[in-house]
Amino acid sequence: MRVVHCGKFYPPQYNGGLEAVMVGLNAELVRRGISVTAVVSAWRSPGGVDEVAGVRVVRAAAWGVLFSQPVAPSLPSLLRREPGDLVHLHHPNPLGDWAASRDRGRPLVITHHSEIVRQRFLWPAVGPVVRAALQRARLVAIGSEQLLRTSQELRGFESKARVIPFGIDTARFALTPFVATRARELRARWQDRPVVLGVGRLVGYKGYDVLLQASRGLDALVVIVGTGPEERRLRALAGGRSNVVFAGHVPDEELPAYYHACDVFCLPSLSIAEAFGMVLLEAMACGKPLVTTALPTGVSAVNRDGQTGLVVQPGDAGALAEALAALLADQPLGASMGAAAKVVQAREYTAELMGERYVALYREALA
Template sequence: MKVAHVYKDVYPPVAGGIEKHIDGIRRGMPDVESDVIVCSRSRLTSVHTVGTGVEVRVGELGRLLSTPLAPGFPGRLRSLRADVFHLHMPNPLGELSTLAALRGRPIVASYHADIVRQRRLNPVYLPLQRACLRRAGAVVVGSLSLLRTSPALAGMAERAEHVPYGVDLTRFDPERVNAEDREALRRRYGTPLVVALGRLVHYKGVDQLIAAASSLDASVVIAGGGPLEGHLRDLARSEPRVHLLGSVPEADLPLLLAAADLFVLPSVNRAESFGIATIEAQAMGVPAVVTDVGTGTVEAIAPGETGVVVPAGDPMALAGAISALLTDPDRRRTMGEAARRRVLAKHSQNDQVSRLKAIYGRVIASSG
């Protein structure tokens, strides 16, 4: 089987949730040829062998409203030979190119998130998204809440298939972390230790966590890079126990999470559709405080059992929930143990890729 993933960026180097999700799928399918076609963030087009497939990075002229301007993308997409094309949305360039270049080709569409900052364009953009979803042989969602509430998915409950996001449970395993390294990290930053992971972009709400930190008797470590990094460092200057690490190598994330007493996802709007970092933390046995933005952020935990939910955009509520858990080590331990069990049962990457392979096979068979 040969699959071609269609998106705008790739991990590495872009450490976004969708990019890491695609990378996890291709790494989790060593018996499948997995190509990826994205844009290069430069004017040059390049083709590299990665894993079992190729990575095509198409040259672009720049970006407008986060969308690559790449006139050569449809032609490059058309030239790919694959048994099935996996379109990852939202992705205006990929969606236009799919409709223009993949007529008669088998397509699976994963709908990951709504657009928020550019929602004024929805009268034009939603018809494009829905045309792609109708064209697809299968529609995949990682969040049932998103399926129920997204305008793009309205009326598609019968067609859409829920495939929960997965994590590599071998890599994110607390038993594989060296205890001395864990304690060294805790000494470096101080305890109790609160950790947040993610790209430093508007919807992640890292400014809310920095604001909450002024009310906490805890160290806060924030790992991730992005366009807001300079602004957030300015905000954190008055908070000596807030540490912005910038981009952290993927290989270092299990240790960082293992050192945490608590994980926080402080997102502020529907652009955050789930929060894969939350289930990575839960896999490491770390309880979580997450904000409810009306999508799948709450699905990443079992509220009251493996973590706590607070309203989005409320630093005082965030601080209160964090403080309550930090002062109750028995509850944190119970939640952490339940978190690991829940991820093993619901968010295994092996289960995720098995279900996707079955969907690919069905779509390929039905198109023949």
Template sequence: MEAHVQTLAHAQAALGAQVEVLCINHSAEGEGFSHEFRGRSATREEWDGPVRVTRLGRWASVLRMDVLPDLVPELVRALSRGVDILHVHTPNPTMVLALDALPWLPTVVVTHHSDVIRQRVAGTLFRPFEMLLYTRARRVLATSEAYVGGSSLLRRFRRKVRALPLGVDLAPWLVPSAAALEAEERWRGQGSAPLWVMVGRLVYYKGIFTALEALAKVPGRLLVVGVGPLEREGRMRARELGIEDRVTWAGYLSSEELAGAYRASTALWFPSNARSEAYGLSQVEAMASGRPVLNTAIPHSGVPWVSLHEQTGLTVPVGDAWALAKAAQRLLDEPGLAERLGRTARERAQAEFRHDVMAEHSLSLYAEAQRASSAAQRDTASPRGSP
């Protein structure tokens, strides 16, 4: 979500929009930002190129919700500067509650990145607050049409729902820098081929254990890019499977190092196993790098729509390590298959997932939402029974 917001904000600003971002400060003073941050932080304002960013200080986390004392005052301050569109990205319980508490909001647009899948009790308790915000919203954006059918929340607001696929600045992947090319050579030289790459936070829905079990059935090595609560268990599982020396736990990588890793690889493995994974931007990055994707057929998720079976990669059943291994082996055994899929993947990335196209579409959806707001205001202002 964070990467998407940054990309969208920059692309909208490049088109002439004035964009401000309000987010949570997930770092202590002098430290880098991290999803795993659990401490206290201060509110600070900075500029990310042309985009003003207010990072809200965090005091604590209660039931997975951030305690942000400055949130409501900063929201009021931002709205007082004159805002045409308030674009909210969910799930985000803290922000939803704060917006519900405000008596007036400008035209609201919500991007629904994912349903709450695993935290069923918390999701049920939170649903009325989501419903209130989605009712106030003029447009609700899904990251793909494929996701809408499996979401009871999106179906309830179907007349408001529009699709806005997530886009990526493809330049670093299409035209790699000298540093990326150097990184490619380093990755190629660090072990025997083939190299498989997996990218993402190490959380339950990413399918890390499926990937490890598949690796035990095919040659090569697996580069795991990302950190998360399942890393320790993943390392133990790799040891049990006897593949410990064929797995590299890389943690976070710079964009140059990641671009080099994609280029050095045979394919991206994307074995996610739940609708918490609604899209998968790393699929787009790998595709733009000319690499096929091995993903999973998650029902009512955009994952198998982003990379298409037998066109830009191979799609296998959810949680099936044998099927993932078989798909990987196909890339090794069938002459020209990996090259063909990678070439089509690159073409699809350029045709469907450019960040500037996403930004243009988002601004047209904003205009549509504003027209809906104006029409609703006219209806409210018209005397009952008037033509």
């Protein structure tokens, strides 16, 4: 079987939630002997072809990014030229939607990672393109029942939908001697204070401004890993407080130590733009309790309120502060929820399970 993915970007040039899913899935496909190509846009570099962990990556030269969409005119022709038994499109990605809808010589499957939210004002223009891709697709994978029930874009296409939860390579987050040593170093740097960790791009829908408001008066250090366009505003909002650390970009090999060094993991997202939250799975693999917001997406499927963590209403800084304080004050409760989170992740959200389910999806599409 030969699979050709069509995405926005691909590591190591760019790392986001969608890209993390592609990399995790492709590792499983390669492990199963499946030929994998990814056709994507280049990120701040010329286009070209390279290989990443057994995956042929074809990067289309891009003129820039407009409304979160790379402007890469050559991507459709590059996709058509790549041989494969089927095309796997990763949405949201209007240019990819357009390219895949016109690649008519082979079956199309789509992973609907999330709705188009921040650029919804463009829907009159991009909506017909998205729907054309959905009409041509044989099957559409989506990460959770919650997002399927609330999706506006998939209305009328429910019969094509298959729920396939995302997953991670659990072994990557094991407490190895190196990770344990690095975690102890981080704890020492943070003066062994209780730690609330957030990991993600610093963009508006992530809700880090609400976390900063909630952290006022909280007897804990808030560590935020990531960079993005909101960084300057968030730093100004923090006002140089000693209980807030902006860790910036952390390399992949260092990230497990940050998870193991924290007491509670927080994802305070504000909108359905947070369709799943891969970082939740990473924190769960490290045995950490979660505090998340009540969103009608995969976030609510992953974090089970009262079992793997606590759930509050989006944008409610007071409720967020109370939930964080409750877990920090009751260490046995936090440990119990963290242990439950680790079990749930290992049982339901592994890359191996995701790969197995996608291979079955491909076979159904090819039948």
